[in-house]
Amino acid sequence: MNPVGLSTHRLPRFVFDEICSGPVSTAGMAFLRRTQYSVRKLRLRAFLEAASPIANRLGPFADLDGAWTLLSEVERVAPDVVEDVLMHHSVGVWLSRALRQVVGTAGDATPLWSEVGWFHAVAAAAAVRSGQPCAVTVPVVHGAVTLPTVGAYRLTGSFPVGQARVVNSASGTVVEVSGAVRRQPVRRHRSSARGYAVEVVVDDLGPYREFGGPVPPAPLGDGEWDEWRKYLDEAWELLTARHPGAAEELSAGLSTVVPLDARRDVFAASSAAAFGAIAMSPKRSATELGEALVHELQHSKVNALLDLVDLHTSDSTPRHYAPWRDDPRPIDGLLHGVYAFVSVVEFWHAQRGLAPAALARRAEFTLAYRARQVGLAIDGMRGLVELTDLGREFVAAVAVRLAACGLADAAPEITEVAEEVTAEHAITWRLRHVRPDPHAVGDAVAAWLDRRPFDRRPFDRRPFDRRPFDRRPFDRRPFDRGEFGHGTVVPAAASGESLLAALLKLRVLDPREFDRVPHRDGPEFAYLRGMRDSAAEGFAARLHAAPHDVAAWAGLGLALGSDVLRRAPEQVRAVHRGVAVRTGAAPSPVELVTWFDRATTSTG
Amino acid sequence: MMESGGIGEAAGMTVETPEELSSDLLDLTSTSLSEMRTLRDTVLDQAVHRLLHRFRLGDFGDSVQEQAGGRDA
Numbered sequence: 248m249n250p251v252g253l254s255t256h257r258l259p260r261f262v263f264d265e266i267c268s269g270p271v272s273t274a275g276m277a278f279l280r281r282t283q284y285s286v287r288k289l290r291l292r293a294f295l296e297a298a299s300p301i302a303n304r305l306g307p308f309a310d311l312d313g314a315w316t317l318l319s320e321v322e323r324v325a326p327d328v329v330e331d332v333l334m335h336h337s338v339g340v341w342l343s344r345a346l347r348q349v350v351g352t353a354g355d356a357t358p359l360w361s362e363v364g365w366f367h368a369v370a371a372a373a374a375v376r377s378g379q380p381c382a383v384t385v386p387v388v389h390g391a392v393t394l395p396t397v398g399a400y401r402l403t404g405s406f407p408v409g410q411a412r413v414v415n416s417a418s419g420t421v422v423e424v425s426g427a428v429r430r431q432p433v434r435r436h437r438s439s440a441r442g443y444a445v446e447v448v449v450d451d452l453g454p455y456r457e458f459g460g461p462v463p464p465a466p467l468g469d470g471e472w473d474e475w476r477k478y479l480d481e482a483w484e485l486l487t488a489r490h491p492g493a494a495e496e497l498s499a500g501l502s503t504v505v506p507l508d509a510r511r512d513v514f515a516a517s518s519a520a521a522f523g524a525i526a527m528s529p530k531r532s533a534t535e536l537g538e539a540l541v542h543e544l545q546h547s548k549v550n551a552l553l554d555l556v557d558l559h560t561s562d563s564t565p566r567h568y569a570p571w572r573d574d575p576r577p578i579d580g581l582l583h584g585v586y587a588f589v590s591v592v593e594f595w596h597a598q599r600g601l602a603p604a605a606l607a608r609r610a611e612f613t614l615a616y617r618a619r620q621v622g623l624a625i626d627g628m629r630g631l632v633e634l635t636d637l638g639r640e641f642v643a644a645v646a647v648r649l650a651a652c653g654l655a656d657a658a659p660e661i662t663e664v665a666e667e668v669t670a671e672h673a674i675t676w677r678l679r680h681v682r683p684d685p686h687a688v689g690d691a692v693a694a695w696l697d698r699r700p701f702d703r704r705p706f707d708r709r710p711f712d713r714r715p716f717d718r719r720p721f722d723r724r725p726f727d728r729g730e731f732g733h734g735t736v737v738p739a740a741a742s743g744e745s746l747l748a749a750l751l752k753l754r755v756l757d758p759r760e761f762d763r764v765p766h767r768d769g770p771e772f773a774y775l776r777g778m779r780d781s782a783a784e785g786f787a788a789r790l791h792a793a794p795h796d797v798a799a800w801a802g803l804g805l806a807l808g809s810d811v812l813r814r815a816p817e818q819v820r821a822v823h824r825g826v827a828v829r830t831g832a833a834p835s836p837v838e839l840v841t842w843f844d845r846a847t848t849s850t851g
Numbered sequence: 852m853m854e855s856g857g858i859g860e861a862a863g864m865t866v867e868t869p870e871e872l873s874s875d876l877l878d879l880t881s882t883s884l885s886e887m888r889t890l891r892d893t894v895l896d897q898a899v900h901r902l903l904h905r906f907r908l909g910d911f912g913d914s915v916q917e918q919a920g921g922r923d924a
Contacts, residue, residue, distance in 0.1 A: 288879040
């Protein structure tokens with residue numbers, strides 16, 4: 248403790264252990280929330296410091312000290328109200344955006360004066376909640392005055408209207424503006440079952456509810472609201488019955504559900520700036536909703552943990568392979584992914600045998616697919632020298648949890664497809680984002696032209712065994728510092744699923760729909776029929792016409808069961824091109840791959 | 852990464868114990884907003900300035916984790 252009494256948080260070991268092990272207790276979640284309140288207050292203090300010198304650019308919202316004073320006065324009589332307002336998810340998102348504005352790093356064209364001015368709406372919300380008299384000028388955003396935790400006052404006058412006055416007195420709250428004002432209170436819903444309850448804000452009004460720039464209110468219709476409540480109740484019933492640990496941590500940690508438009512291609516989302524808030528599109532079942540809640544809360548836990556301790560020493564450069572993403576990711580992304588997805592694996596593991604018949608195959612596939620992805624990511628993380636001891640402990644615990652979800656009794660055709668789709672994704676990712684070592688390529692081209700065996704030693708720089716992750720010390724060979732294998736990661740814009748991967752998934756998830764797919768020719772269908780030689784010939788023919796065809800290389804890798812194409816497809820493709828450049832004729836892809844594989848498999 | 856807090860207990864004397872892990876995150880839960888505005892405290896000032904420096908460098912601590920077509924977590 249320093250002379251004026253400030254100290255730092257200390258993370259109880261039991262909370263860290265709980266986080267590693269999975270569900271966190273009520274006490275643990277309360278601790279994480281408390282630390283997030285410190286984060287929020289520090290950011291607010293930084294905001295005031297950075298915004299005050301530019302107050303003259305804020306027009307009607309220049310009196311930041313006045314807003315701070317109002318907030319302080321409310322805190323003196325109702326500290327819980329101020330905490331509730333400041334911990335509101337939209338305040339967290341707004342604070343981050345307002346800080347960007349005042350330090351000059353705003354990411355979009357939202358006006359500075361209006362966005363920074365929302366601080367007055369935060370102060371007014373606290374005053375209204377506590378009954379503190381006030382008269383505050385606040386921004387009108389998308390035709391509404393929104394007070395976090397209170398609700399929205401939608402203006403019906405002509406637009407644009409940039410500001411309005413909120414007057415709170417003993418007789419009530421009035422928004423002074425020309426024209427009618429329609430008040431819409433914050434929606435709340437409480438579900439309870441088996442002694443557990445969860446109470447959430449269902450935010451369809453707040454401008455920052457989607458974790459980005461201001462969006463208009465989009466109040467749910469009566470039918471939509473009924474459906475959200477129904478699924479929330481049913482999901483809570485399921486979670487308390489089958490996943491009591493997850494239910495306990497959701498009870499203590501989930502604060503907000505933000506309904507997203509069903510047309511948006513977003514299953515669910517969360518933000519590091521909005522602890523306990525989850526945005527999601529409408530779900531088709533309580534099971535799907537339950538999975539999304541469990542998954543997304545894991546991100547809040549990881550974000551809170553990363554605010555407390557360092558799990559790695561790396562920067563945020565995206566240079567790593569994450570099996571659930573098409574693009575390279577920073578280490579934070581890997582940590583988030585393995586942690587969130589192992590909870591999904593656990594969820595579906597506990598749900599085995601319970602899914603309705605229509606969802607049974609999807610449930611089984613999701614379990615196998617996510618387990619394979621997490622396993623592959625953990626294998627990749629074994630050599631990350633940037634992980635701290637705590638980071639290694641964290642990843643090791645995920646590995647232990649994954650191992651506990653054995654798949655021994657899973658249907659072989661399901662696990663096989665999960666493995667194939669994951670392998671195909673990894674090959675595609677490397678072909679898109681990894682540039683091979685030019686010296687290794689040159690050596691291989693020369694060896695091929697001299698009809699010498701391929702020298703596999705460069706490949707041995709990177710460990711590629713499949714031992715389960717455990718608590719042994721990490722291999723600290725420096726293969727992943729800007730490199731993956733012996734190539735360099737250079738993020739490319741390309742993304743998207745291949746036809747082969749889509750067909751593999753469709754056949755296992757929806758066989759009837761698969762049977763209706765037209766034009767059933769080409770190497771993909773040969774592969775699906777088990778005609779691997781024919782598939783390899785087809786992919787090779789495609790490469791003859793288009794040597795950079797990523798999907799064809801990946802398909803060839805699966806058809807041939809090639810070790811080298813799984814490990815370093817970018818090398819093979821580069822050598823293929825190098826030989827073509829040197830001789831004027833590209834080698835046979837099948838012969839080239841066989842030549843590589845002979846070397847990588849003959850000596851162990 | 853960790854929120855820019857302060858150097859903490861006795862300025863750099865943070866100690867790991869079997870029961871607790873040290874953190875650089877300042878505990879402001881019991882500090883009133885009124886105190887936070889007027890407080891002239893080196894540790895708090897340093898934490899604020901570190902945070903602002905991070906923002907100027909583009910580290911906003913507001914990453915969004917999203918499950919969508921091809922872009923999970």
